[in-house]
Amino acid sequence: MNPSNGQIKWSFDRSIKAIRGSLQLNTCIFVSTTAPDELSSRQLGREQTTSETRSCLGPLVVALRTLLGDIFPFLVIVTALKPDSKAPLMLAASVMGVPVELETRQSCSALQFVHLSGTTEIGLGIVGTPLAAALAASGITTKSITYDTSAEYIVTVAAGAAITTTYLAAQSIACPNQRFILSGYSKGALVVHGLSLSSSLKSKVASILVFGDPARNVNSPWPINNPSVDLAPKDGSSSSQNIASFCNTGDLFCAIPGYSLPAHLAYPTDGSIAVAAAFAKARP
Numbered sequence: 001m002n003p004s005n006g007q008i009k010w011s012f013d014r015s016i017k018a019i020r021g022s023l024q025l026n027t028c029i030f031v032s033t034t035a036p037d038e039l040s041s042r043q044l045g046r047e048q049t050t051s052e053t054r055s056c057l058g059p060l061v062v063a064l065r066t067l068l069g070d071i072f073p074f075l076v077i078v079t080a081l082k083p084d085s086k087a088p089l090m091l092a093a094s095v096m097g098v099p100v101e102l103e104t105r106q107s108c109s110a111l112q113f114v115h116l117s118g119t120t121e122i123g124l125g126i127v128g129t130p131l132a133a134a135l136a137a138s139g140i141t142t143k144s145i146t147y148d149t150s151a152e153y154i155v156t157v158a159a160g161a162a163i164t165t166t167y168l169a170a171q172s173i174a175c176p177n178q179r180f181i182l183s184g185y186s187k188g189a190l191v192v193h194g195l196s197l198s199s200s201l202k203s204k205v206a207s208i209l210v211f212g213d214p215a216r217n218v219n220s221p222w223p224i225n226n227p228s229v230d231l232a233p234k235d236g237s238s239s240s241q242n243i244a245s246f247c248n249t250g251d252l253f254c255a256i257p258g259y260s261l262p263a264h265l266a267y268p269t270d271g272s273i274a275v276a277a278a279f280a281k282a283r284p
Helices: 005-023 042-045 053-055 123-134 155-176 187-193 274-283
Strands: 028-032 065-067 073-081 111-116 141-144 177-186 205-211 237-240 243-246
Touching: 042 123, 111 123, 111 155, 111 187, 123 141, 123 177, 155 187, 177 187, 187 205, 205 274, 243 274
Parallel strands: 111 141, 111 177, 177 205, 205 243
Antiparallel strands: 028 073, 065 073, 237 243
């Protein structure tokens, strides 16, 4: 006689409890009876909406639909991570014969430096590279946002802002207690201006650093509630609350009048990096 769905689920739940008890790990297992055959990471994020799921801080997994005894279709999502381990354990899938693949999860730093480079730059660029090095000494991790840095400033800036917002949202799920230092140089500063963050994401932004900001004298909203930034172009930095804007006198892109390209390229060597790093470290 074939067992009923209720009997199967009861047996399945008991097996799960046994796995949790024997491994003594932060293991989360979720069952859905309506899942598609395959979920992308974005779809998986939408599926994980329950409070139990949000409290589970294991890595994302690749989930495949399978059958239990050919009569009870369900989706099994498994995460297993030792609190003191950087790499997830591969949970034995011999129980129920469920195939599971776990992604490697990086440890979550208290602060992450998220940088957007300037026009034609690759990676962290001339400002982000030394600034990341200065911040790393305090255990701050770094993320360089990859976006179109070509000399086009409408479509690519909007796209860069969307990419950054998506990254911050995903990272805040992976590392719920992590906060961000947002940074942009030249065109990257325009992207920072264009961010549209939810209230919850705004609360995770510890500080904002911009260098040679072309929108310095434009009344553009910042991704922080009620910011107030001194817009007078000058050497060094101007700051209010958690925003620091660096604009050298004569900078071709941020100063009025602006006529000097060397001034726009001087931030890595004129002491601005040290000031910016100290500013960010003081606002964890």
